[in-house]
Amino acid sequence: MAASVSVKDVAAAAGVSVGTVSNVLNRPDRVGAATRSRVESAIERLGFVRNESARHLRAGASRTIGYLVLDAANPFFTDVARGVEEAARDAGLAVFLCNSDNSRQREHEYLELLFEQRVRGVLVTPVNPAGVDASLPPGVGVPVVLVDRTGGEKYCSVSVDDVYGGRLAGQYLRESGHERIAFVGGPESVGQVQDRLAGFQEAVQGAEPSVLPTAALTVAEGRAAGQRLAGMPASRRPTAAFCANDLLALGLLQEMTRLRIRVPEDLAIVGYDDIEFAAAAAVPLTSVRQPRHQIGRTAAELLAEETEAAEGAGRVHRHRQVVYLPELIVRESTIRS
Helix, strand or coil: CHHHCCHHHHHHHHCCCHHHHHHHHHCHHHCCHHHHHHHHHHHHHHCCCCCHHHHHHHHCCCCEEEEEECCCCCHHHHHHHHHHHHHHHHCCCEEEEEECCCCHHHHHHHHHHHHHCCCCEEEECCCCHHHHHHHCCCCCCCCEEEECCCECECCEEEEECHHHHHHHHHHHHHHCCCCEEEEEECCCCCHHHHHHHHHHHHHCCCCEEEEEECCCCCHHHHHHHHHHHHCCCCCCCCCEEEECCHHHHHHHHHHHHHCCCCCCCCCEEEEEECCHHHHHCCCCCEEEECCHHHHHHHHHHHHHHHHHHHCCCCCCCCCCEEEECCEEECCCCCCCC
């Protein structure tokens, strides 16, 4: 088996010292061309695979970072992870991807596991930003960057101004002539839901807003909210709905289609995130777009910068809190013919 072949085996096969093999692997410019060729031939012939974990532990510098996502089933976080992976690859780093699935217990367990693996740094979208310290094992000294969350000045973070995003959606629906507008979203413990609702309520003052709480930000919860909305008396039923994310909006759209309630003629729908499926829906969704890929890329770049400073690379690091502004993307789910 390739994994059982050691550096000593390669050295013996090539007729050189273990130190020469090490130089070929780590500092090939120090080895003459003929010797280097002999060692490389032995590596290929024996099927030697270097033990990167052991090498990094000896050197004290891992080339791996961790990204703990909140909900891997949500395409928003998949897109963020792609941005993380792209920036990590550019920096010569590998990424461990973990999923807390909105569980504080799983969050704590995964963070402990990542620190036990001696990762270079950790990106995390915490279940509770205010309580992220409680999930971090004490005294680890590993850089942490918050993704899609803010955490004061103690950490670097990359987030979106969700109050502004909620305001965008509310203003647009009011300016489109809607007086009865529903907010669909929850649970209230999710900071982004609170912020989007706050911005929405700012924008629709003077209208007749209603809140349809959900237990999660999923398609199934969107369908359930659609059933509740359809059961309202016609005189009180909203003519527009702003959903806290696109999965809820897609579920609401599905239920409206099943019940033969026309979108947007009977109900205009606005989502949030602008995931790929929003534009591909049967009735393309108007949505508040977040720069998903850029969020991940920026977070990974901040982490790489912080780890280099921590390792004494000559850089002075100061924690930064990057906040992006979302934009409204208008499509057929709100445009009446």
